[in-house]
Amino acid sequence: MSNFFPKLKVFCRNMTVVRCKILTNKMTGKNMLFSSSGFFKTLSTLQPPEKAVVIVTTAEYNKVTGSWYKRGATCGSFTSISSNPPIVSFSIQMPSRLHNLLLRTKKFAIQVLSEQQVHYSLHFSKHCEEDIDQFANIPHHIDSHGNVLLTDMVALLVCKAQAAHLVGDHYLWLGNVEMAWHCKNAEPLLYWRRTYRSLGDELFLKAFEELTLPYEYWDHEAHLRLAWNYIKEYGKEAATPLVKSGIQKFNEVNKDKVKRDYHETVTIFYIELICLAMNESKVAQLSFDDFLLSNKHLLDRNLLFEYYSPDMLSSQQARIRFVSPDKKPLPSSMS
Secondary structure (H helix, E strand, O other): OOOOHHHHHHOOOOOOOOOOOOEEOOOOOOEEOOOHHHHHHHHHHHOOOOEEOEEEEEEEEEOOOOEEEEEEEEEOOOEEEEEOOEEEEEEEEOOOHHHHHHHHHOEEEEEEOEHHHHHHHHHHHOOOOOOOOOOOOOOEEEOOOOOEEEOOOOEEEEEEEEEEEEEOOEEEEEEEEEEEEEOOOOOEOEEOOOOOOOHHHHHHHHHHHOOOOOHHHOOHHHHHHHHHHHHHHHOHHHHHHHHHHHHHHHHHHOOOOOOOOOOHHHHHHHHHHHHHHHHHOOOOOOOHHHHHHHOHHHHOOOOHHHOOOHHHHHOHHHHHOOOOOOOOOOOOOOO
């Protein structure tokens, strides 16, 4: 343990604490009001540029069913607090099923990902219903102490929970490191929080823009995630060409796997529907998962055919430029 823990600094980045309050502009005497977007922009200039991405896991055995209830979450706030005794921390946004389970298990494992394991970070950052096994297709095992350990990690830490605190909209967990392994020599997966995005959205866009996103994750939901993030950050007019060129570039790199070529009408149709849903929302969604929970209709693959006939969509004209629906008009606020 004593030999390993200093190496933990490779994967941890000390967090800069910023005290936020209403400031007085001495030149004008006016109040400078706090804004969340301004806070994240300021914080990004103060924090170290890159942070390690980890997955936090825990599990509880159900004696009645004879099965394990396991939960995991991607986390970008993992930090080394103390080296003697070894204590680490991480935070997760509320509400959280992982947090509720941690309150019962009082233990967790930290999995440090490699650069080649972005798919794990994306998997565990997505919303998962209570009855879905997050680990169904993820190589892992449960050790003799009931810890969920993923396979082929850069490093693993097994921790006993020390304390949990509600801080703003996050739960801050502290844990005593009981066991630690540096499993393989590989560069850890890092990210730089550039904007006011959730960790899952940030990791997704980073992988997409660098063309390292595994193709199996390039599904309908991923297309929606791409458009939502760009629209939220840049606005519809500026985001539209970014979405179009991004899809075309990604498809070109994966042309041996792509089953359908780029389709202009389909792309613009979903950009319009996403904008409509964002404009009608009375609550500012902080992540794409929040947005999707409120707009599940966008996941319905038959939604497109409520507006377009198959013949219209399969036409060459619809593929190369946007054409209006031939079955029913778009909502009035979009037309």
